Amino acid sequence: MAWVAADIVALTLRDGVLSVALVKRKPRAARGRWALPGGFLLPGESAEQAAYRELAEEGGLGERDVRLEQLGTYSDPRRDVEHEKRVISIAYLALAANLPEPVAGTDAADASWVPVDQAVGKALAFDHTRILEDGIERARSKLEYSTLATSFLDETFTISELRSVYEAVWGVRLDAANFHRKVTSTDGFVEATGEERRGRGRPAKLFRAGSATSLNPPITR
Amino acid sequence: MAWVAADIVALTLRDGVLSVALVKRKPRAARGRWALPGGFLLPGESAEQAAYRELAEEGGLGERDVRLEQLGTYSDPRRDVEHEKRVISIAYLALAANLPEPVAGTDAADASWVPVDQAVGKALAFDHTRILEDGIERARSKLEYSTLATSFLDETFTISELRSVYEAVWGVRLDAANFHRKVTSTDGFVEATGEERRGRGRPAKLFRAGSATSLNPPITR
DNA sequence: CCAATAGTGTCTATGAGACACTATCAA
């Protein structure tokens, strides 16, 4: 018998920096420490439903705004010695665009977006640093062979914005010319809307996410 | 509060056919139905430890013989209506070579290897058909970009044997010449032992698994 | 005009796949 929690690695880009939602805990266990948002499953609720519920409570996000994917389950009996009962955590990866500042719900004294480089350096509660690292690595590798990158963007976006997702998550520079050709020539990755966006320089065509979910060939890191 | 089980999709090649270990259940819930091997976590035991314990009990396998990888956690509240309490399952994928016939342990009236095509057609207990399908798909896709295929083979093997793993798991024919070149020219995938194996035809050089775990570029399906 | 950003052309090197060919054994 164990308590089952759903915890969430919620990633977004803030000013071009990959950031994760963290909350300052209010419950007795690990009170006052920074942790991933999450909470226990309610009776009759699946872990995925619990994750969506937590996202709605702490971030005001509906199912349409966010892509959720199961990351893994953490069940080491020593992972959470501060609870009286055994706790296992089903971790989810959530990606979304322009997430609002998270709100401190009933279980949190504070909540905010933290650049991932800083977040992995913080001493997070329980084994959340490990979960966070696994989530970042999952996001990095899924960019290669899936269309996940578009989840970080609004419904319409330019190719430059899509490229900057890759550059922010991977921490590399990509050749703009080759990236443009590759993305637009991959069937189902993006589709043109016919609109344009003006700024400094030549106006950029706008695209929306296509129907494909996996990329073949992949975008190489 | 929930009961937590570890269930295992244990795959091996039997006469060139991808097969999965199934047990006929003896416990009250779903008694007499075919299911994946598995069982509840003991106090103080992680899910991974529980999975290894079940493999040892039902297959006589040590940690060295098998590669274990977490597949996912299944937590739908209706996934297991036959139990009185809620049960969630942490599923593992296990790959091994030449597995012995599984033995019926305390929780099983019978146990055997079943070709995966037959197994997905059986009405397995709970949501085990879904878990099995996820496990097969995971194995198929991991062959592409990891060195997982060598887990299906003995410590030393020929390139033809390695190729037949891909052919059995993917259900395709691969060009022997190109496969040989690709595998031997990928750093760290296989390393020659200097030995040979004789049979009909030209003797085949023997190899063992190299130190690499990920394949770049991948083997394409 | 210039700076900035978007997007195209083009060359090269690499690698996948087709398939002809050579090598080495058992029977």
Place this chain on the structure above:
DNA sequence: TTGATAGTGTCTCATAGACACTATTGG
């Protein structure tokens, strides 16, 4: 010798990446 299996050579086509170039805007 023949048939079977292992392994190499070689050609073609596709594509990734480098980078020069053109296109279109704001200031």
